[in-house]
Amino acid sequence: MKIALFGNPNTGKSSIFNLLTGLRQQVGNFPGVTIEKKSGVFNTTKNKHQLTDFPGTYSIYPHSKDEEIVYNALTNSEHDDFPELAIVIVDASNLERNLLLFTQLYDFKIPLILVLNMWDVAERRGIKIDVANLQGHFPTTPIIKMNARIGLGKDRLIAAIDELDYKAKKDSFLASSFPCLIDDKEAQNEEVLLRYEKIREILQDVQHEKSSIKNTLSRKLDRVLIHRFWGYFIFVGILMVIFQFIFSFAAIPMAWIDDSFVLLSSWVDHQLPPGLLNDLFSKGIIPGIAGVLMFIPQIALLFFFIALLEESGYLSRVVFIMDRLMRPFGLNGKSVVPLISSIACAIPGILATRTIADWKERIITIIIAPLMSCSARIPVYTLLIALVIPKTYLFGFISIQGLVLLALYFLGIISALLLAIVLKKFIVLKNKGFLIMEMPEYKKPRWRNIFITVIEKVKVFVWDAGKVILAISIILWVLATYGPSGNMENKIALAKKTEYYIHTNEVQKQTIVSSAKLEGSYIGIMGKFIEPLITPLGYDWKIGVSLIVSFAAREVFVGSLYTIYAVHDDSEAHQNLLSHLKMAKKADGSPVYSLATGVSLMVFYVFAMQCMATLAVVKKETKSWRWPLLQLVIMGAMAYLGALISYQLLA
Amino acid sequence: MSKSLSEIIVGEKVTVEKITHPYLTTKLIEMGMHTGLKLELLYKAPFGDPIAISMNGSILTLRLDEAKFIQVCSSPL
Secondary structure, three states, X not given: OEEEEEEOOOOOHHHHHHHHHOOOEEEEEOOOOOOEEEEEEEEOOOOEEEEEEOOOOOOOOOOOOOOHHHHHHHHOOOOOOOOOEEEEEXXXXXXXXHHHHHHHHHOOOOOXXXXXXXXXXXXXXXXXXXXXXXXXXXXXXXXXXXXXXXXXXXXXXXXXXHHOOOOOOOOXXXXXXXXOOOOOXXXXXXXXXXXXXXXXXXXXXXXEEOOOOOOHHHHHHHHHHOOOOHHHHHHHHHHHHHHHHHHHHOHHHHHHHXXXXXXXXXXXXXXXXOOHHHHHHHHHHHHHHHHHHOOHHHHHHHHHHHHHHHHHOHHHHHHHHHHHHHHHHOOOHHHHHHHHHOOOOHHHHHHHHHHOOOHHHHHHHHHHHHHOOOHHHHHHHHHHHHHHOOOOEEOOOEEHHHHHHHHHHHXXXXXXXXXXXXXXXXXXXXXXXXXXXXXXXXXXXXXXXXXXXXXXXXXXXXXXXXHHHHHHHHHHHHHHHOOOOOHHHHHHHHHHHOHHHHHOOHHHHHHHHHHHHHHHOHHHHHHHHOHHHHHHHOOOHHHHHHHHHOOOOOOHHHHHHHHHOOOOOOOOOOHHHHHHHHHOEOOOOOEOOOHHHHHHHHHHHHXXXXXXXXXXXXXXXXXXXXXXXXXXXXXXXXXXXXXXXXXHHHO | OEEEHHXXXXXOEEEEEEEOOHHHHHHHHXXXXXXXXXXXXXXXXXXXXXEXXXXXXXXXXXXXXXXXXXXXXXXXX
16 A cells, blocks of 8 residues: 655654654655655565655645645646555644644545654643544544664554554544645645634643643753854854764774775686686776765765754754854855865765755755865875875975865865856846744664664765766776777887886786786877867876776876886885876976976865766756756866966976 | 744744635645634744744644745634
8 A cells, every 4th residue: 555654854753654664665766856755665464565655744735846746646636646545644743733734634534644753742741632632533543652763653654554543434624725825825725724714713621731841951951062163163063063073083984995996806807717708807897986985984874964963953943053054155055064074075965955945045055066176086185195296294284185185175275265256146046945944852872773874874975876886987998998090009018118118027017017908008198189179288198098087086196107108006105106206207308297287276176076876876866967067067177277377387 | 913934932822814825725625724723833943944833733844935924814813
């Protein structure tokens, strides 16, 4: 049976969803809109059911394009998501507001189950609810008390699904014609006010507040956490802890994953006979997969912390204190988390923009997110810094190399904010959203919910980013393996004639051959083809090749330099590669990797939109090629101009 | 005395008179705001914006740009 979950935001809807479906859930999109659609399956004694979690709303009437899904699915019985049974989750501690949506659903006359969730909170607040009396007003709808956070009431809910009389004749809550047209705001307002009047009338007998016990702990915490000094201070402190985890501690499992895939690659290389298939796996597919899986520890940790902050209720305080600061940039308090996530990886960052109701603010956040330096850029930055920035110290202890790295991060952040200001002026979108939201009370996080969130998000990342990165890796492998007939053979023959080749050892001979092959391949030709375009930036065709392969993932830049300079992959510190790169000379005898070229490359990597996976996710999230293409063009222009200016100034 | 919700100070208790913005009206009345409802300004964010009000036992946050469309009068003690 098709069952749908409805409810206001913050009523524990997702707790109930997790409680019923566990890990048997999947995240997709509702057709035509950009909000996520969570669905899953679960069994009752009698049947198997398909459960869909609808976005949390206060009413069936939409305020944004995304909320239209609720209205559309309910008003059209042919709709794919039209439910055969709707479970309405209400917050028992706030019945008045929560019953509005329930009474609207009631008037659709679909079979309903009403769940009074957060029963414990209501009790703690001294609210007594006369369930029998409430039942009297809605005789055909079973009413169930639950405390989903600790799993209480699940059996009752499952039993109710089986025992419900689906054919029962239903009366109306409100006698007027229902529902109103989607655009008729005035009629909607009138209807909502009438409903509230009637709800308040009913509640007079149903709900008794013994005493209004305020949540004093929440208020006390708020006094500190949204304080004009301590609020920001604590937020920055929390961020530092998170970054410590995702950059320092995550490096350990990341190295394991990396190492095991290197082992797997060489194992496959030895198992399969030499040839194309061997190459495809050991040099194309396996490194491609490794490039995706390597980021799992970071992404999982990042989502763990975000889910923890969200579950505890702290995140809405961050939105509250950051909103005013973000607004001059055309952003929103809710842009903060996506932008911070993007420092690990832009993909989870872009997925996290779903909470931003205002479409324009959301689009701007999505477009600028990839300018935050993600962790795939770190290997590129560190290599280039080691190459061209001297290892000296300011005042004897401040590392110049460290300062440059910091400057690159700031360059990304500042240009992201500046771009946001420009976009704010030029992007014209109606569909104005509001910041109006409820600030939930602080709660102890439920580990189970956090665990499920992390698993789901990692799945989305691996799948969305993975298929693109894998596809690009294979394409690049083909381009690097094949060349116009005879071209590669010529290059190899030429290389084999050199003095150096004849006198060197076996290992070095192999790397020279692969380097020559790459030069003769389609990618080598592409690198040479774009050389005139990138010469003003201080690059030669070899760097051109590395720029092209970076479109799979930025960190591939480093690996491709190894191949192209025929350096045997050595240590973490890249000693061999660095000395080779330092010796590389231009035709006029000057070094290729001068300070100017190095800085120009760093600037290029700060700005350039080189991540196809991110573009694919932007396309998916915005439902149009318009935004990812705009992003590609803007960031490409910034990268080219930025690199051009830095090279010309320094050269 | 009638004024807008954006003008009140922390701790002040007021009663809703009317909401003067068409789109905002629908959203706010769906969230349970109505004429005669008592509100209290709980806190302002640093820089004075957005604000958090207590309404029907829960906390609602809104920007001053949104609050200015809500007409209120000081609650009688």
